[in-house]
Amino acid sequence: MNLRTVITPSLLCFFLIIGIGAKAQQKSVYLFSFKHLKESVGHEFLLSPFLHHTKSPHLANYYVNGGSLIYPMPVYNRVYGIITATYQPKLRLVEFGSKASIALRIPMTLSLSTVDLKTRDGNKYTPSSVIRYNINSGFYEGSRDNALGTFSSEVGGLIGLDLGKGSTIENGAKTGLSLAAGYNIIYGPLILRKYDKEARSAYKGLLSWGSLIGQVGIIKKGYSFYYTFGLNPTRVHYDDSLGSESTVRTNTYQRLAIGFKLGK
């Protein structure tokens, strides 16, 4: 069974249970309404200097000639964020009194980053045709000398529970907690290095991917800290050309961000 089909409903069930519990305690529930849009929407700006790293799922194979056998190595797209900025609007869908809410976050991210399609061992993948020269040299795929490109973008949707500060507009607590899960689509690189010559279309299917993510946040007055992580990583086991077993974790997401509340 696909893990994604299990995780998302499970998390939603958890939030529902907690929501029911909170409802029982608070005895007052407010649903999102366009009439009170200003009170139900929050805005945040998140910034991550050198604290953003993500790897795509296993997208292709890099083949190494090991004599009588060809050894496939998993290729993934990886993003190292140098400066990553996110604008994150938050819609409070359900408010439980003034102490808790269930909110939808829609993070939109632009990252100054290096982006590369590579193997764990550093072989830089290119989808150019295999030629005889490559085979004699022991490699069945062409390779690049430099990273594929720069800049990446992301857009996602997370549903989560906010407790304490920031959970509702009326809440006066000093600290708040945010727990969310959702889906994030990543695209990169936005700028391909010119000397690669390969057209962007040659990398079709290798430059964007989607991933389930979870997010934990601590909200203080005026600022917050968010840790975002991948929920369904994949461990790819493979043999190198010497026959030794290697493992690489793909479909990962790691980001630590400091957030600033925009507006009231």
Next chain:
Amino acid sequence: MNKNLTLFFLGLSLIFTSCVKDVYLDPIDLPDVLTSFVIRVEKFSGNALFSATNSGLYLQFDEKDYVEFYSGDYSSWSYAQWQQAKIDYSNEKLLATYGSKYILLSRSGITSGDFDNSSLMLRPSSIISPTGVALQVGYGDITVDNNNNLVYVIYIEKIEANGTSKIATEMKVSEANYGSIDLVFNADGDLVITTNPVFIVSDWETDASDFTTIAPTTGFTEYNSIMRPTIVDNVVYGYINAPSIYLPANSMYKFDLSTKSVFALNQDQFCEFPEFGNGILKHLDWNGTAACMLFPTDIGFVGDQGNPLSYIYQFNLAEESCQSFVISSNSILQNSSAIADVGYSFKSDTAYIGLNSGLYVYDLKTNEMTLFINSLLSLK
């Protein structure tokens, strides 16, 4: 609330730790015989493909389903023998014959040997039946009729587990019509011998005594044989001679077995052949009544600018029309003489090109060319 929060964190931790999926990549055993000098390529219907190279033989039954044999595993043939061999594929078996020699490939292995040389087997041809029986048909005896004219008697020789066995028949061809033999199976599984006359044999596996003789009565009645034939709606279509680099085929026959009339058609009446070339040098496939044929040019070095190097024609004998596809030069293929052989089946837009550096896949729509073994490497 605290109790709920604790439950939440416990649940989240459980989910997070159980979400890691494990994937295993296994090493791949690639057919390395396809990265050496290619001598012969044949593409059959479906995904079946055969290639003979300096290193060995490759037989593909379906995508990523193949067997390979190294040259030390069987009696190797010369370049010229492979170039001229008749190759037939059916029921996951491939039969290659050259003169009295044969090589039979299947999943279970390779058999190579000689047909029975103890008696005549003139102008033989070979085929594999739809049920997988490999056989050769030739003139096995010569007699004289009442007018003292020579008469050639047809024999059938089957390849069996422990050699071959011959079946003498009563099928006879007169001296005037003596020519090469070729064979095809009709939709009923009968063996059709396309000599003059045409013989349709239903019990070819036993004693070949139950056969029908159909001699032409109108049209081009004095033909000798119909080569590389196909049979569609009781009409036999084929070439005046088997196309080869030594003898291009310029004309084709259409023998309507119902009306017993034979028509001869010149290909260049319907196809606009290029200036540089020697004609149709290879039959590639049948697309119903359309013959797929290879017309290589002898233009030489042309660079990588997309100049035409070879043509594939589909000449429809029933509709009397012609369609062409072109193989153009590129960074890998810049010389017409570099093409050792071409395999093509009408059901795809792909030609398989044998070069001295290996077997390549050529997309006739986009003119892109890649090494064949690359198609066997994909994300699993």
